Amino acid sequence: MNIGEAAQASGVSAKMVRYYERIGLIRPATRTESGYRVYNDEDVHTLRFVRRSRGLGFSIEETAELLALWRDRGRASADVKSFALKHLKDLEAKIESLQSMCRTLRHLASNCHGDGRPDCPILDDIAAFGPGDKEAKRTKSMTNCNHSH
Amino acid sequence: MNIGEAAQASGVSAKMVRYYERIGLIRPATRTESGYRVYNDEDVHTLRFVRRSRGLGFSIEETAELLALWRDRGRASADVKSFALKHLKDLEAKIESLQSMCRTLRHLASNCHGDGRPDCPILDDIAAFGPGDKEAKRTKSMTNCNHSH
DNA sequence: GCTTGACCTTACCCCAGTGGGAAGCTTTAT
DNA sequence: ATAAAGCTTCCCACTGGGGTAAGGTCAAGC
Structure with missing residues (x-):
């Protein structure tokens, strides 16, 4: 099986198959004499595993760990x-963070009359010294505020 | 105000301030004779706007549009x-996508006894020909998937 | 046999956003 | 005067890809 067929069979693009090989997520494919990568059903199965793992939101690195667990018969x-x-x-943490943004946006939007007039509480709020800014502005010379971002 | 102070006052790192300037999100700061960037309160206000916008999940490009709206008194x-x-x-779409992952993971985890035995429905599912693979392949050559890694 | 086109190879550049660091200049403080 | 802190530009890394170009290979058709 060439890379194109393996890509189609696994749902992982050929490009990504090469990428995964390059970064060491999957093992280097065997090659034909002319250098073409050759895949078998097991390789496709692995690629599908990777795809499914990525689809569940696991990072590449996490996927590598999952692969290791998968291959470890004794885990x-x-x-x-x-x-x-x-x-x-x-x-869940990511969702909560996004939901927090949503709540804020919904609140702001609901307070915006949304007509032709220019005054808009959404922009006002974004421009305001809101949470996270603390009082950095009021004390003119906060020279020793060790808060690295 | 030098970049460090502006960074502290705005909550945007100096690094990012330079980056924002380089990509054109914010206007180039004026410079001292020796080349140091100089900021005033208005610049800091803009940086804070950017920070707040980013914190609400707007991309840099969207933030640029918001900035334009902000500066357009007649919008x-x-x-x-x-x-x-x-x-x-x-x-919300992003949240729904993440929640879908969560549901799947919760379901898988709840079916996994989670003891010392190696058999695990989580890995089984990720390895399975699940949704997205369709059944086109199932008839083809699925019989000898002996992954003896 | 030869051409054509699909497929493969490597090797780049690009994106979002940040972090890190090197090398060198400026300013400030001691 | 000297050292430290802060500034400058520039480059590299990361995730997870997309794109594109120059070239090699393969299988088909004529």
Whole structure:
């Protein structure tokens, strides 16, 4: 199987297959004499695993760990479960962060009459010294505010 | 005000201030004779605007549009509102996508006994020919998938 | 046999946004 | 005067790809 067929069979683009190989996520494919990569069903299965893992939001690095767990016949399912639950928590945190943005935006939008007049509480709020700015502006010379961003 | 002070006052790192200037998000700062960037309160206000916009999940490009709206004294608040609502929909779509991942992960994890035994429905599912693979391949050559990694 | 076109190869550049750091100049403080 | 802190530009890295170009290979048709 050439890379194009493997890509189609796995749903991973040929480009990404090469990329995954280059960064070491998947093992280098065997080559024909002329240098073409050759794949078998097992390779396609691995690629599908990667695709599914990525689709569940696991990073490439996490996917590599999952792959390692998958290939480790003796792994404890508890390890996999805790790994999945950790990722779940990450996802939930991300969702909460996005929802917080949504709440703010919804609130702002609901206060904006949205007509032809120029005054807009949305812009006013974004421009305001809101949360996160603290009082940095009031004390003119905050020379020793060690808050690295 | 030098870049460091402006960074501290705005909450945007000096690094990012330079970056924002380089990509044209903010206007080039005036310079001292020796080349140091100089900022005033208005610049800091703009930086804060950018920071707040980014914090609400607007991309740099969207932030540039918001900045333009902000500076346009004659804009219609309806324009701002529709812009915000469009972004809100983007955020909600992203949340839904993440929540879908979460649901799947929760379901998988709940089916995993999570003990010392190696059999794990989480890995089984990720490795399975799940959604997105369709069944086109299933008839073809799925019989000898012996992954003896 | 030869051409054509599809496919493969490597090797770049690009994007968003940031972090890090080097090398060198300026300003400030001691 | 000297050292430290701060500034400058420039380059590299990262994730997760997209694109594109120059060239090699393969299988088909004529």
